[in-house]
Amino acid sequence: MKRPANIFGCNPPRQTVNTEVFSYRGVLIDEEGIRHGTIIEGNFEESRTEYSEYVFTPTFFNAHTHLGDAVGKDPPFMDLKSLVAPGGYKFKILESSSKENLRSALIHELEIAKSAGTSCFLDFREGGIEGLEVTSGIREIITLGRPKTMEEAEKMNCSGFGMSSIRDHDFEFLCEVRKIARRRGIFFAIHAGEMNCEDVEGALELEPDILVHMNSCPELLKRFTDRGIPIVSCIRSNAFFGLLNLKAYAVLSEYENWLLGTDNAMLFNPSVLEEMHFASLLLRKDLEVFKAGIRGFKLFSVPSGYIVFHRKKNLKNSKNLISSIVRRAGVEDIESVVLPQP
């Protein structure tokens, strides 16, 4: 899809991050296949010589987070409505937390995921126009706000709107918010098909730029995939709520605009690497899972960095580097995360 005009976040800093210059020789694995070369000053330079010292991949793109709710980690197991519906457990915690606490909890979680190679987060920020202060100025985040009124939707300084299911909003209001997003040249994203198909037709009518879930409605997936609408799966979150659906993931894994997200930071840390470990066992398609973890950069025209993996621990004796990264690599295998360079 084409990047709307007014998206900000996940751009390179104006100045180089590292003053020291590191260089690594190795093999790069990305959506184009496998190439040998050197990472120097944040860029990959291909070479004809075959190197094997390090393994490089692009950094990971987390296409769906609610990072602010990291302030209340690891609630008891409960169903979806009890946890995330308006007035549920999550919103009680959010309402009783100051913006400062939300922001510091968010930054803490973000650092954990960054050290595991995730460099960009499409965050669905809650709490209306005031809620935007929680992510303001954090360069790894593309913020999608959730307006409470049309006035807010006009004024909000964000890269798009990230709405809940049509179940949780007035439909006329959503139609207006959709129009405002189009006019302002920013994203309109929405959740649908997480529990059942009831909120799916309405979501389709809104022609979203990004759709989250669809695990519980594989029968209507084609309506979105025919239109090329990016769809994000949050598989660990589906498991938490007892909503796993292998049939839906099998279809989605073959879709060229399929992405991975980690959903509520209250439940899971926002590391795509960990999401991939879980997804691999369920889908048994490591290459597709890997691609879903990196394709957000190209899809939304955002620069990626590189993860430099050494081979001393989990990648030692690997017969398939993609499978080893997708199934078992951890922070202990990461030599360096090279962020996008200016």
Ligand SMILES: [Zn+2]
């Ligand atoms: Zn969500």
